[in-house]
Amino acid sequence: LAGLAFMFSASILLQILACAIYSNWWPMLSALMYVLVPMPCLFFGGGSTQFLTSREGGGWIDAAKFLTGASAVGSMAIPIILRHAGLIGTGALFIEFTSFFIFICTVLCFHRATLDDEW
Numbered sequence: 001l002a003g004l005a006f007m008f009s010a011s012i013l014l015q016i017l018a019c020a021i022y023s024n025w026w027p028m029l030s031a032l033m034y035v036l037v038p039m040p041c042l043f044f045g046g047g048s049t050q051f052l053t054s055r056e057g058g059g060w061i062d063a064a065k066f067l068t069g070a071s072a073v074g075s076m077a078i079p080i081i082l083r084h085a086g087l088i089g090t091g092a093l094f095i096e097f098t099s100f101f102i103f104i105c106t107v108l109c110f111h112r113a114t115l116d117d118e119w
Contacts, residue, residue: 014099033075040064
C-alpha cells in the first residue's frame with residue numbers, strides 16, 4: 001500500500017514539474033483526467049475495479065466502461081493536443097507521458113491487489 005502511495009505521489013510530482021519547469025500551467029489540464037478516471041468505478045462499480053474486466057454488460061456497467069476508457073484516452077490526448085497547438089513544449093509532453101505511465105501502473109497494481117482474497 002505504501003508503494004502505491006509513493007507511485008501516485010511520484011505521478012503527481014511529475015505532473016507539477018511539467019508545469020513548473022517550463023513556466024506553463026497548461027499541462028495541468030490533464031491532471032483533471034486523473035480525477036475523472038476513477039469516478040465511474042466509484043459511482044457505477046461500487047468502488048471496485050473488477051467490473052472493468054468482467055464480460056457482464058448492462059446499461060450502467062457499459063456506461064462506466066465507456067467513461068473509464070474515454071477519460072483514459074483523454075489523459076493521453078490532452079498533452080498531445082496542447083503540444084500540437086504549441087501551448088506546451090516537447091519536454092513537458094514527455095514528462096506528462098511519464099506521469100501518465102506511472103499513474104496507469106499504479107491503477108493496475110491497485111486492481112491486481114484488490115483481486116486477491118487476502119486483502
